Amino acid sequence: MPPFSDxxxxxxxxxxxxxxxxSNKEDPVAAFLNGDTEGHIDLPRAREAGFAGGLCALYVPSPSRQKDADGNFPTPAQPEALNETMAMARLLFDIERRSGGGVTVCRTAADIxxxxxxxxxxxxxxxxxxxAIDTDLDALHVFHQAGLRTLGPVWSRQNAFAFGVPFAFPSSPDIGPGLTDAGKxxxxACNELKIMVDLSHMNxxxxxxxxxxxxxxxxxxHSNVHALCPHSRNATDRQLxxxxxTGGLIGINFGALFLGRDGSRDTSIGIEPLLDHIDYVANRIGIDHIALGSDFDGTMIPAVMKDCRGVRLIIEGLKSRGxxxxxxxxxxxxxWIRVLETTWGA
Known part of the structure; x- marks a missing residue:
């Protein structure tokens, strides 16, 4: 196969x-590999776009979308979360196995x-x-052996390790307590195993x-700039x-909810606000600390982008801005490759 774009x-x-x-597809692996026209990413569209890879999340949704009095979503039980995480891990490895070399699960920067x-x-x-991880961390070690290389301790809900930041607008991310002892x-353990810790849903x-x-x-x-969009999920200047x-980075989230100044999900927003968030980070902490964190297939993106092929609009937009x-x-x-290499040690 030819290399991805320049x-x-x-x-x-x-x-x-x-x-x-x-999905209700009989063979979701084949749908991804051959193209299914649903969602934001499949392999043919990724190849067309030069969308060459990324962090593929194993995320277990809440049992219901009904928030509690504090605005938090309910947390799935550990056995159920483990089962669902294992099922998604199998999907990932089945995709790799059946792709004929078209997909590689990467464990080092050299692999990427x-x-x-x-x-x-x-x-x-x-x-x-x-x-999905027990507080004894047995599952963490097993997942690491299987290929786990990055981990977000929380989504926007409490679990055994920490208190996630609820979705709120306008709001500071300073909501609730932080890590539990198990979370610390x-x-x-993630530092010892060289697993990158993702801060996107932390309060x-x-x-x-x-x-x-x-x-x-x-x-x-996959977070944005709080100064431009005061959503609880976005990073303050001090956090930036x-x-x-520390030599880290922030991947800009494409979700309309985290881009605009009004906290709406208006997908007619276009890509200019997304470019504004990139500019802000580059100007404040430097070009070495800004990247992309689309949240494809997990959020409502600007309609003009349509799917992963829309990343070319971002590239053209950045060119137009110099x-x-x-x-x-x-x-x-x-x-991304530099930060992962620094964290992973390879």
Whole structure:
């Protein structure tokens, strides 16, 4: 297979595995590999777009979408979460096995670079919300052996490890307590195993507790700028500064909810606000600390983008704002590969 385009996109977050798990297709693996026209990502559309890979999330939805009095979603039980996570992991590995080299589950930065050169979609095994992991951390070690390389301790709900930040607008991310004792042990174990810790759904207290514990670059895989959109899920200037100071990055989320100044889900928003968030981070903490974290198949993106092929609109938009080839390469893939290599040690 030919290599991906000269500006390949490596992305910080997608939920395609959950979409496939919840689909009613007889063979969801074949649908992904051959193209199914649903959702935001399949392999043919990714190849067409130069969408060369990313962090593929294993996320277990809440048992219901009914929030509690504090605005939190209910947390799935650990056995159910484990079963669902295992099922999505199997989907990921079945996709790799049946792809004929078209998809590679990457465990090192060298794997990602090799996949790019081979024209293979570079998938990274990521867990979003650690409900599947027991507090003894046995499952963490097993998942790591299977290929887990990045982990978000929480989605936007409480679990045994931390208190996720509820969805709120307008709101500071400073909502509720942070890590539990089990959560602090989880962060230390991730450091020991060289698993990247994702801060995107952490509340502010949890963010700073992880910053105090972790010896790795701080990363928010799919979050935006609070100063431009005061949603609780977005990062404050102080958090951005900490991310930059540790050599980390923030992957800009394409979700309309996290882009505009009014907190709406208006998908007619276009891509200019998304470009504004990229500019803001680049100007505040530097071009080395900004990347993409689309949230494809997990959020409502600007309608003009349609699906993963819309990443080319972002590249063209950045060119029009004066980003040269070196800057574009950093934003689209090099920053992610550098940070993962620093964290993983390989």
């Amino acid at each position: 500006t390949p996109v490596f992305d910080g977050h997608n939920d395609v595995l959950l979409r496939l798990r919840r 670079r090799r996949a790019f050169a081979d024209g293979s979609f570079a998938a990274v095994f990521h867990i979003e919300g650690a409900e 042990a989880l962060i230390r 502010e207290k949890g963010f700073w507790e992880i910053a105090a514990i972790s010896d790795a670059p701080l990363v928010a895989s 500064d900490a991310i930059g100071d 980003y040269d080839a070196e800057a574009l390469a950093k934003v689209t893939h090099e920053n």
